[in-house]
Amino acid sequence: MNQRMPDWLVHRAAAMPDTEALVTEEGELTYRDLDDRVQVAAGGLRALGVQPGDRVALVATNSLQFVVAVHAVARTGAVLVPINIRLTAAEVASQLARVHPSIILCDEMHAALAHEAAGLAELSGVVGLPIAGAPPADPVVTHGPNEDLCIIHTSGTTGAARGAVLTYGNFWASAAGSAYNLGVLPGDRWLACMPLFHVGGLSILLRSAIYGTSAVVHPGFDAGRVARAIREDRISLLSVVATMLQRILDEDPGSAPDHLRAVLVGGGPVPPDLLRRALERGYPVVQTYGLTECASQVTTLSPADATRRLGSAGKPLVTTEVRVDAEAGQPGEILVRGPIVMAGYYDDTAATARAIRDGWFHTGDIGRLDDDGFLTILDRRDDLIVSGGENVYPAEVEAALLAHPAISGAAVVGLSDAQWGQVVAAGIVAEGEVSLADIQGALKGRLASYKMPRVIARLDSLPTTSSGKTQRHLVREILARNRDGETG
C-alpha cells in the first residue's frame, strides 16, 4: 500500500481555497491565503539553503508567523524543532546543540534568546521572522507516514532534554483518534491559547489542516479574551489545563454556548470542585492524558463519565492500545502502542530502545486499569511535576540546586496547588543561612521560571532508602505538612 498523502495544507488550499483556515491577531486567513504565505516563506527558507531532512528551529510565541513557519518548514521537506520560549538561553542551547538546526527562526521578541542560545551552542544561522522568497521550484507536496515532521523536546529522568521525533503518520493518527472521539464538522474552530511549541498546541494546527477546519490562535492565555472568543468567535473546541478552565469560568459567569462541543483539559485530573462547576454550567469537559512522545492525546474521559469516574484519565482513543505492566487491576507502568507513538528520541538510539520495546512505549508513568477499562494515573513518570501545563522534572531542578555552593542535598517535588495544579517545592540540606530569595536569585538564568522552586524547606538530611535512593514521597509529605501548618 502506498501510504504517501498530499501535504495537508496543499490539499486544503486546492480543495477549499476560500474556506477559513486560521484566525490570529492579524485577522482571518483562508486556506488559499495561508498557502500563499507558506509558499513565500518556504521560498525564503530554500533561499537560505534549507534542504529536505534539515532541522529548522523555531523560537517564537504564538502568532501568524509561527503557523506560517510550521507549514513552510514542511514545504521544504525539513523537520521543525519548536523551542519552548520559557527556557533559559542555556537550556535552549543544549537543545540546539543536539539537533544542529541549519536555521534558527525567531520572532522579534525572542531574537535575543535565540542569538544567545545559538552563541552558547556555537551555531550560526539565526534568522528573524517573517522570511520571504520566490515560491520554491521544488515544494514538497506529499509526505509518507514515516517521514519526520518535528522534534519536540521533553525532559528526561536525568534532567537533560531529549527530542521526541514525531512523524506525519503520528499526527495523522492522532488527528483521527481525536476526530472519532470529539467529532469534526466543516466550519469547526479550535482555539489554541496554549503554546504552539508544545505538542498540545502544535497538534491543533496540524489537525485543523488535516480536517480542513479553522484554528484560532491567541498569542497566549488571557482568560477574559478566551471567554469572549468562545462566545463571539463561535469556538467549537478548546484545549486548556485545569487552571485555565478555572479562570475562564471566573471570567464568564454564564452557561457554555451550544457551539462549544468540547473543552479538552490536559495536565492531570480536573479538581472535583472545578469539574462540578464546569459541568453544571454546561461546559463539555473532556479530560485527557497525553504525552509528547504520543503526539498528544492517549486517553480521554468524557463529560458523561467525568463524575462517575472522578480522577480517572478515561479510555484510549481508537488509534491506541494502552496496558499496564502489572497484574489485572494493580498499579504498574503505563505502556502505549499504536501509530501515535513517536519514531524515537533524536540521535539517541539507547534512550529509544529503552523507551520503545516491541512497539510499546514505556511512559514511565504509573497507573491502574479498572475492570471497565478506565485508566487512572497514579504517579507521573520520574515524579514529574505538572505546573500550569508545563512539565517539570525534579532531577533537573535538583541538579541546579546542588550547583549552589551552600547546598549539599536536594529533593524536588510537586505540591498540589489550586491555581497551578502543582507548584515546585524543594527540600534542601544546606550549610549556613540560605533564603528562598537567595536560591531563586542563584538559579535565575539557569532554570526557566516555571521550574523555579516556590517553596523551600531545610531538612537535616534527606530521607533515603536502604540503597541510598532519595524517597521523594517522604519529602513531599514533610513539605505538605509544613505548608498546611502555615496556612491552617
Add this chain to the structure above:
Amino acid sequence: MNQRMPDWLVHRAAAMPDTEALVTEEGELTYRDLDDRVQVAAGGLRALGVQPGDRVALVATNSLQFVVAVHAVARTGAVLVPINIRLTAAEVASQLARVHPSIILCDEMHAALAHEAAGLAELSGVVGLPIAGAPPADPVVTHGPNEDLCIIHTSGTTGAARGAVLTYGNFWASAAGSAYNLGVLPGDRWLACMPLFHVGGLSILLRSAIYGTSAVVHPGFDAGRVARAIREDRISLLSVVATMLQRILDEDPGSAPDHLRAVLVGGGPVPPDLLRRALERGYPVVQTYGLTECASQVTTLSPADATRRLGSAGKPLVTTEVRVDAEAGQPGEILVRGPIVMAGYYDDTAATARAIRDGWFHTGDIGRLDDDGFLTILDRRDDLIVSGGENVYPAEVEAALLAHPAISGAAVVGLSDAQWGQVVAAGIVAEGEVSLADIQGALKGRLASYKMPRVIARLDSLPTTSSGKTQRHLVREILARNRDGETG
C-alpha cells in the same frame, strides 16, 4: 512507526459498550451487543476450521447476520469475500473458484445459489448463517494497515471478474477522507440501503465502527421506508444512487430534516432536474466518484458547488491524489494515488502491475481536470455502464450474446435512462429472426438480470475502426436515435 491498531469493533466495545452500533430489522444493538454476537460467530468460524489468511465467502442480503459475519471474519484473521447476490450461479462460481474460500457463508434466501455455485466451482464448505461457537481462544484483536480485510470482485475489460484486495489501511484512510469532508459526530447514523456486498455499502459498516457511530441497515432499497427512516430514525448520512434519490423525493414531498447532514450520491452525476429539485428541498446532495479499487469515495462535489459545476465529480478527498494523464485541461485517463488504493487484484500479478504503476492506480476512466481542480468524468473505463448503481461491463454481455448460435456480432452500450441512470442496450448482427425475448431467454442463468439488455437493435454490420475495433460510441448513437424515434 508501529502502525498496528486495535480492531475497530473490539475497541468500540471496550471504549463505548453502551453506545448504539447498529440498527437492523431485528432492532438496535449496542457495541457490546454486537461484539458479543461477533465473538460467538467468530467462535463458530474457528470451530469450522477457519484460520488467519483464509478466505471466507459471504452470500447474503443486508441483515444483522451480514454485519456480524463481516466482523466475525476479521476476528478470525480471515479475509472476507462478499458476493454479489444478483449474479447467476455460474458467475458466483467463477469468483469462488478464483479465491478458494475455506467456507462459504450464506443466508437462507441464498442457500440454493451458494450451493449451486459451490458445486459448479467444485468446492464444499457451504454453511448457513447464523453460526455459533464458544468465543475463540485466539481472537484477532489488532490489525496492521497492510493486512487484507476483503476481496471485492469487479468486472474487468475482458468480462471476467477480478478480485480487488482491500486492506485495513485502505478502509482506515477512506474513513478519514470521508470524515474530514462530510464531518463525523458522536451519535451519527449512516443509513445503508444499498447492498453491503458492494464497497459502497461495506464501507458504511466499517467506517461506523471506526468512528464509533451507528449504521442503520435496510434489507434493500424501499423508497418509502428510506424516506420514513430519514425522519423517524434521525438519519445523519445516507448513501444512494441518483435513481434512489429521485424515488425518495417522490415519496416524501417535504424539506430535508436538519439532522440529515449529507446524501452521498454515487454512480454518475445527478441529472440537473433532480439535483435542482433536491437542493431546493434542502437535501445536502454530495455527488461522489468512487471505485471498488479505491475503497469507495475518491472525489466528491459539495452541495455548494453542485449547481456551479454541473456534471462534475468534484475534488479529491484529503487522502487522495488525482491526476489526468494528459496535457493540462485535456481529457485523459484518471489516475489515483494514496492509501485508499487497493493492494492489488487477487492472485493476478499481471493485472495488478498493469493497474498500479508507480503507486498510481490507472482507473481506465476518462476525465478532465479544470483549472480549479474539479474533475469531470467523461467516459467510464472500458465503456462501463452503470445501471441502478450496478456496474455492467459491455465485454461480458457481448461475450454472452455471441454465445447465442444466431448472433455473429454484438456491441453493448449504455443508454441514458431517467430511472436507472443507464440501461443496457445491444446492437447485434444476427442470422434469421431473433427477438429480444428470445435473447433474454437464452441469457437467463448466464447473466445477472441487471446485465440483461433491455434494448436490442439489429445492425447489418458493426461499425469498426480501420484496425477492426468496434466503435461502441457509434453503436450508442444508432441505438439512441432508434429509441428517440420510437418515443419521439
